[in-house]
Amino acid sequence: MKMKLFLPGPVSVRSEVLKQFEKPVIGHRTKEASEIQKSIIINMQKIFGTKEDILVSTSSGTGLMEGAIRSCTRKRALICALGSFGELWQKLGIENGIETDILRTEPGEATDPNKLEEVLKKKDYDFVGITHNETSSGILNNLKELKPIIEKYSEIIWAIDTVSSAGGTPIDQDKYGIDISITSSQKCLGLVPGLSFASFSTKAVEKARTIENRGHYLDLLLLYNYSREHNFQYPSTPAISNMVAAEYQLNYIVNEEGLENRFKRHLTMSNYFKDWANKNFEVFGNKKYLSPTITCVKNTKNLNFEKLSDEFSKRGIVISNGYGSMADKTFRVGHMGDTTLGDMKEFTKIFDEILKNI
Incomplete structure (x- = not known):
């Protein structure tokens, strides 16, 4: 049975995108490879809302989060966490020998600009990493609220984790003065797992040049320099077939569906499902900061998630338990990528049937 994924990632991938993997593998040092990677850069600039350079990594988004904090922190880093994945970013800093502090929020809340x-x-911070959209809790930080605070500190490199938001809601990097935006392929971009993308501002480049021991594979400056000097190619062999699929899908997102239409579709799906969830359960989190790509639902009926998951599986659907300490207390539904409002309506219809019989 073909399973439909309503997860907070990975997502179901369009058959047209999957067919790109049937194409013959190409050489990663060819002109064709350079053209593919150049196309990816152009479209990711539009998705991030930036004119800055774009780096592509054969890794998860976690890889570029590690690369960003290691490549751009000389003094001390601060992570603004909304949940588990902000906690992970702090851990990445500490494990790389960087003094890394964390500003946590109350569960279900966004980062308080006053705090x-x-x-x-x-303290003298020169790197601030902020979770834009927290996959574990379905909370979206308001970048407009945070910009006036961060821009007071000219030395800070501002990086954001947009792993579950880029391609599903505007990022507007240049509007807010962000230096590094990081995302990965398997969520709102509607691709298979395996690639991650990061913008890299001129300010971040200059900062990285002052940092020693940036590592190798995840050294953002190495990726930047090599790409510039070798016609958009990279030091190591990338997942070139994934890049072929990425070029195809990003062109569809930007030039066929269009970003405004895509953002509107994600918001429409989110509003529809949250309305349903509030009628049947309760949506977790402050209503002012709810994610347009993920909904975290309080398990107010005390359902056994394993049994609930089994019922969905019988019907060809996969959803996600709550993450970490929120497991069983909540469950999460993704409405991202190329999922449609029709898909969400079918999903809630099936959920209604399950609730009558479980």
Whole structure:
């Protein structure tokens, strides 16, 4: 049975995209490879809302999160966490020998700009990593609220984790003065897992040049320099077939569906499902900061998630339990990628049937 994924990633991938993997493998040092990677850069710039350079890595988004904090922190890093994946970013910093502090929020809340300002005044930070959209809790940070605080500190490199938001909601990097936006292929971009993408501002490049021991595979400056000097190619052999599929899908997103239409579709799906969830359960989190790509639902009926998951599996559907300490207390539904409003309506219809019989 073909399973339909309503996960917060990975997502179901269009058959047209999967067919790109049937094409013959090409050489990663060919002109064709350069053209593919150039096309990816152009379209990712539009998705991130930036004119800055774009780097592509054969890794998960976690890889480029590690690369960003290691490549661009000389003094001390601060991570603004909304949940588990912000906690992970702090861990990545510490494991790379970087003094890394964390500003946590109350569960279901976004980063408080006043608290951010208080923390920044206490120590000399030169890297701030902020979770844009928290996959574990379905909370979206408001970048407009945070911009006036961070821009007071000219030395700070501002990086954001958009792993579950880029391609599903506007990022507007240049509008907010962000230096590094990081995402991966398997969520809102509607691709298979395996690639991650990061913007890399001129300011971040100059900062990285002052940092020693940036590592190798995830050294953002090495990726940047090599790509510029070798016609958009990379030091190591990339997942070239994934890049072929990425070129195809990103062209579809930007030039066929169109970004505004895509963002509108994600918001429409989100509003529809959250309305349903609030009638039957309760949506987790502050209503002011809810994600347009993921909904975290409180398990107010105390359903056994394993049994619930089994019922969905019988019907060809996969959903996700709550993450970490929120497991069983919540469950998560993704409405991202190329999922449609029709898909969401069919999903809730099936959910209604399950609730009558479970």
